[in-house]
Amino acid sequence: EYPHTWLPILSWLPRYKLKWLQMDLLAGATVGLTAVPQVLAYAEVAGLPLEYGLYSAFMGGFIYTLLGTSKDVTLGPTAIMSLLCFSVVGGQPHRAVLLSLLCGIIQALMALLRLGFLLDFISSPVIKGFTCAAAITIGFGQIKNILGLKDLPPQFFLEVYYTFKKIPEARIGDVILGLICLSLLVMLMLMKKTLDSEAVHSNSTFSRKLVWVVATMRNALVVIAASLVAFSWEAFGHDVFTITGKTVQGLPPFRPPPTWDNTTNGTIVPFGEIVEGFGDGLAVIPLMGLLESIAIAKAFGYQNDYRIDVNQELLAIGVTNIMGSFVSGYPVTGSFGRTAVNSQTGVCTPAGGIVTSESTFNVSLYCWDSLFICSLVISTEVDILPFVVTFLMSFWQVQYGIIGGVAVSGALLLYSTARPKITVSDYGSLVMQFSSGLSFPATAYLSHMVHSNALRASPPRSLVLDCCHISTIDYSVISEFRDMIRQFKRHNVVLIFSNLQPSVLEILLKADLEDMKYTEDVEEALQQLESGNVLDD
């Protein structure tokens, strides 16, 4: 396990070797070049001015080096965080920055309170459902960019409707340039996939390495090329492409994030009102940020054989978001997209509709994956509901998908504790076996089963409870047991507990249930019932 410390850098810096430096510098430069067009694209997904993508990517590197527990994770804007941010603040820069501050504080607090375990309650089907829906939402969002369409409503279904309605308004130059870039990107991506599967090691030739570098940095290269094309046409006075416009130059100023905002008509929106507007985003974004980062760290940890500390990751992301808000950043997290395959998505170049990398291509991969999951889920008849609920609700409002999915999977979990599997068999006397533990939601069902099978039978029958799978018990269940023992006595039949685990027996003995009878195992109970010597006392 990773050593517990608030500053993991202290554990690896003393062991740092100079020959690692070359590798680290190379990796850093590559990631940096790949990152630029990506973070611009993510800013576009978040509905923010493009420079905000760069601002947000700024802090992660420094702080994660100090606080992070995985050597592969790079913090920065991601597709999902951008989409969530857009969904919560609707593309208002001041609020996005404030959101980053608040999310950072919440994440840091969660880390200090060691609440990382909350992540356990977001189940795989919820993650899959959400990812698939996010891929479709982001992917479809790129279509409007390729078509050069503007001013579409943010809600997904309306966006789909208006995209098709406005197809006649598409700008032909944007479409052609967009499609060329897209096919280039897909080609380069497939090339890289082939290279990767052939395992590029130190024994590969220089030319293969070059192809690998080109393929890896394909986003940056395509963006630069497309920008040059668009810029040169523009320079010659042809208005063929939609130019996004200039981005602000230079480093962002270091200043506290704004605690108020202006509406379009100049009214000041106070702090409280802004925070109220964030609503459930303040719960969803910190958790999703952590989730995304952990998913990446897990994938790379599997490859490179290390494990990470969830609460420490939370601290790293939290501090990054807090500091990020001082340089006008919006919420960030670990970015799978930067170095790995699956979450790469669109890039919005200065040449308007070009955008978009392989996102549309990846959508189909995501959904194929999800279909595969569906088939497994259906065949094992579990977990289909959380997946479907998350998927569908994500199109309504992105964060609702997670909330809905978590609620549904939590409800199913609670329902399964309320209706444990109870097997009733007849060996002369009735034997009732519980397939899992009993806790308070199960008491009503337990009572129903005992009454309908034993007490309301005519004549009433004695019952042996096989408790071998019960490892915990609570006050409500003890009360129910007390009640049951009395009722069996009233009906002149016997209730025998058997196969009690030591810890459960201890609690029952402490609770001092009047007339409780128990035996080592079911056979002994059945023998006692047959010989009839249990009714004597």
Added chain:
Amino acid sequence: EYPHTWLPILSWLPRYKLKWLQMDLLAGATVGLTAVPQVLAYAEVAGLPLEYGLYSAFMGGFIYTLLGTSKDVTLGPTAIMSLLCFSVVGGQPHRAVLLSLLCGIIQALMALLRLGFLLDFISSPVIKGFTCAAAITIGFGQIKNILGLKDLPPQFFLEVYYTFKKIPEARIGDVILGLICLSLLVMLMLMKKTLDSEAVHSNSTFSRKLVWVVATMRNALVVIAASLVAFSWEAFGHDVFTITGKTVQGLPPFRPPPTWDNTTNGTIVPFGEIVEGFGDGLAVIPLMGLLESIAIAKAFGYQNDYRIDVNQELLAIGVTNIMGSFVSGYPVTGSFGRTAVNSQTGVCTPAGGIVTSESTFNVSLYCWDSLFICSLVISTEVDILPFVVTFLMSFWQVQYGIIGGVAVSGALLLYSTARPKITVSDYGSLVMQFSSGLSFPATAYLSHMVHSNALRASPPRSLVLDCCHISTIDYSVISEFRDMIRQFKRHNVVLIFSNLQPSVLEILLKADLEDMKYTEDVEEALQQLESGNVLDD
């Protein structure tokens, strides 16, 4: 079990015998006489004009006869529902009636959707904590009546503060009359308790029966006596007692409940705003109403050997509340107080501060009971937290107690599924046993335990998973298993599942886990590991 039908009356009316009529009439008349002063008192707890207590008691009898499944339950205002109603609408009559309509609709819908099982999630410690807090709140509320104090703030802590602050303003006449009535009531109650415990049967003498009737109707008798005293002093012109004032005479008009309300300065408050003001009351009141009714039916069902149908009870209460709102009633439920011991509470007579039955006396009983529970709960080290949270939060706002308690007990339940007991033993190879089922919140912990005990040991060790207590499994756990199998392979050690229940094995086989190894039992797995023939394939 009770036959499933929407009109249970059809199942008992054909079998009705004429000799039952005498008993039923006598019981009805007794309950009626006992009820009048009680429901007036409850209206006072709800902060409503006294006649609303009578209005609310009106519908229950008719509708429960048609729809109810317990022969003992009487629907009407109760202490807890009155307190909740006051907490939600703050004593505004129009809103209380509208609340009754909405609660009725929600309850009827829940009945049709068969959501009665939601009740299972309110655990005993929550109920106890709430009851104890409600008893203290209501009981303390009577002190201000005995003292003849007026215009105290509704919030409990403020009320306590101002009651003590205003003691010098107490009206001496009210206090004396109140204390005399109170001691009379307590005396009669103790008398009744003694009689009850001596089991009054048909063989008892007429005089004993008379004493029993007087003791049972003590509330009515004391109220009438006190009213006569107060009225006669008033008639002779002495202003010694606080007279509550006249109540409206006659039956309430039958009309649809109001869908709007006036503020004190005459502004009209629209429907939507009123409903928004109800907030979580719309969830708490329907559920608490059902809970109270079920608790009573359960207690009487135990005595009289019958069981009730939760959803049918829900329907009966729901329809009663809907119809009740047409005769200006506020939310009602099954009233334990009317015939049984525990929930009897104060009565506010025309003679002002008199009030109040044995409520203060009962408070001590409640709390004694709760202390007993606490000691049990502490000794078994379970469920103390939900009890304490419910108890404390109930003083803040009554309904918050329930919500907080349910949330805490739900969270504890979920936490226990996230951290199942895992026992690790060493028999040459490691054996890991789970004490209960595995579901998605447990995957992270499972992974942690497997890694820290087997994979990260140096050298890595083979592991046998003893799955005998696992009866359900979900997609997230299957994914984790798949991951674990791969990692064991990478580390050149072996993971063997053993003791799989047939249903779990079937799911795992369907999921088609690559390289999954499983054995009948743990011994077989250990033998295979020792002989080393598991690494061959």
